[in-house]
Structures are given as C-alpha cells and as structure tokens.
Amino acid sequence: MSDHPLKQLIKAADEAITAKDFDSLMEFYADDATLVVKPGLNASGKDQIRKAFVAIAAHFKNQLKVRQGRMEVIEGADTALVIMETLLDTGDGNEPIVRHATYIFRKSETDGWLCAVDNSYGTSILDA
C-alpha cells in the first residue's frame, strides 16, 4: 500500500503536527471529524481538534515529532480504513512511542479525502 494517495496525505499531516502548523493540519479533517485525544476523551469538530493539538504540543514541550511506520489501507463505500504504525518521538531521548493507529477517511468529489475519525490508539482503547 506504499503508493496509496493517503500515504502522502498522512505524511503531510504528520509533518504539520511536527511543525506545529495547526492551520494546515486542520485542512486534513472533515468539519465534524472526531479525534481521540486519549482513551475516553474525544474532541469533535475542528475547533476542539485544533485546541487538542495545541494542548498535546504543550504536553510534549513542543518537542513532539510524528513519523509513519507500516501502513495498510482498506477502501470501501467511499471510505478508507487506515491501519498504521505511528511513531512518536517526544524529544526525551527515549525510544519512540509506537502506536497502532486506526483512521477513517472519507472521499468526496468536491473535497477529496478528509479524515473523519482519528484514533491513534487503535484497538487498545478496549483495554482503557
């Protein structure tokens, strides 16, 4: 799946997180998207999602770097389920945090692919 258009899109979104360019980052989300900030705490809509990313950046003392690992994309009915290894370098000198993330993207003729649900915790939210 290395050539799927969503790979480049998610790479650009991760670079926006790393650069703390939250205006660009918001362009990847549907207006009424949902971000899982942490298990049990969701941010809904671009205003809440933007505020959550500002808070996450501050939490990591603006040192957070996000990278992609392995990735699979399963498309169906104008949606895509992205299963992805996400590596978080937190700038503390330790090994990166590795998450197995799950994202929903929706495709429309007017807007292309937009993120509808961003759950970087994957199936681990069942254990929270």
Add this chain to the structure above:
Amino acid sequence: MSDHPLKQLIKAADEAITAKDFDSLMEFYADDATLVVKPGLNASGKDQIRKAFVAIAAHFKNQLKVRQGRMEVIEGADTALVIMETLLDTGDGNEPIVRHATYIFRKSETDGWLCAVDNSYGTSILDA
C-alpha cells in the same frame, strides 16, 4: 457505548452469520463495502462478500458462532469507527478465538447505518 444503535445492529449481523442467513446478512453492508477475508485477501461488493461468508461457514464446518465482547464506537463526519471484541466459537470444543475487530459504518438519511469496511483482524493485519 452499550446503548449505541450500532451495538444492536452488529448483534443482529452476528446472529445472521451464526444462522447462516446470508441474505439478511447482506442487508447490513453498503453495496461497495469491503470485507477483509484474511490479512491480504479482501472481498469487495456484496457478491464477493456473500461468497466469502459461504466459504467461511464451510471452512468452519457450519459450526461457527459469533458473539460480541467489549465495544467502543467513535462517530465523526457521518461515519463510525467500531472497535470491538469479536468471539468466534468454532464448535471444536476449544476456547473461542478472540479478535479485536475494526469496522467502519456510514450513516445516510435514506439507508441509516451500513457497513463500509469490515476488518475483523483489526490492527493485527500490520503483522501479517
């Protein structure tokens, strides 16, 4: 999330699998949905998905029973990411197979909730 409408819907779909009632089962899927039959093998569209379920039933000698465990639903942009423990009783007397499944459902005014992507393997497809 025990009161989410998708819980009842998925329960009914799992009962249709257990009953080998594949006509009823297909009503839960969007026309162009995708089912992950096994990691690396996808069925797309109702014809392929129905055939896959017939083959899966035969593989388990028509003894397969499907049950839900814990479940979380994250809604965003008229989609829902369902993270669910799925228990497969295969009738061989052993403990059930437990999967951490990931499903995408789409909501429309005309059709309600329909399954767009059915990936019962969850994030484990990264390890395949």
